[in-house]
Amino acid sequence: MKRAKFLSLLATIASLSLYGAALIAGDTTAKSSPVGVWKTVDDNTGKVRSHIKIWENNGKLYGKILKLIDPPEANPVCDKCQGNLHNKPVEGMTVMKGLKKDGNEWSGGTILDPESGKTYKVLLELMQNGNKLKVRGYIGFSLLGRTQYWHRLK
Numbered sequence: 001m002k003r004a005k006f007l008s009l010l011a012t013i014a015s016l017s018l019y020g021a022a023l024i025a026g027d028t029t030a031k032s033s034p035v036g037v038w039k040t041v042d043d044n045t046g047k048v049r050s051h052i053k054i055w056e057n058n059g060k061l062y063g064k065i066l067k068l069i070d071p072p073e074a075n076p077v078c079d080k081c082q083g084n085l086h087n088k089p090v091e092g093m094t095v096m097k098g099l100k101k102d103g104n105e106w107s108g109g110t111i112l113d114p115e116s117g118k119t120y121k122v123l124l125e126l127m128q129n130g131n132k133l134k135v136r137g138y139i140g141f142s143l144l145g146r147t148q149y150w151h152r153l154k
Contacts, residue, residue: 031130031152034061034106038133038150039069051153054096061106061124063096065114080117090114099124111137120145 038052051067068076068091077087085093099109104125111122120137127134131152138145 031126033130034124034126034133037066037153039153040148040150043146043148052095052150059100061096061099061109062094063111064094065091067091076114078114078117081112081114082117085112096122111135113137 033056034054035056036054038054039048040050040052041047042049048069050065050069052063053066054061054063056062071090076090078085078090078093079087081088093112093114095112095114097109099106099122102108106124107122109122110119112119120139121142123134123136123138123142125134125136126132127149133150133152135148135150136142136145137148
């Protein structure tokens with residue numbers, strides 16, 4: 001029993017040390033939130049496609065495209081989007097809306113694919129000490145969808 005308590009105490013000290021090191025390095029959030037700037041990577045080519053800024057407003061997460069990397073055309077617009085986003089510039093467009101923290105994930109919101117103009121439900125999960133973000137877009141159930149991995153910009 002003493003050994004189990006001792007090991008538990010060591011684990012706690014180690015985790016606090018890691019948190020403290022993150023604070024000393026200037027990372028005041030210790031990367032426990034998706035808030036920040038992320039680079040997206042093309043599933044097929046592995047090339048960086050865009051930079052996405054995620055922010056929090058009233059307890060919900062939102063995301064917009066800050067920059068497109070090597071777009072196929074200059075200043076692309078969302079010609080397949082519906083409603084007030086139709087033919088609007090893709091750069092600066094809010095593509096993720098309304099996610100709420102749910103345990104270790106953020107869910108309950110939507111994500112827009114500007115290439116197809118389609119909107120999907122979305123689920124976010126931080127990985128690798130907050131440096132990688134699993135982004136799962138889906139229709140209906142989370143099993144029916146596609147996953148991308150975004151990487152935090154330093």
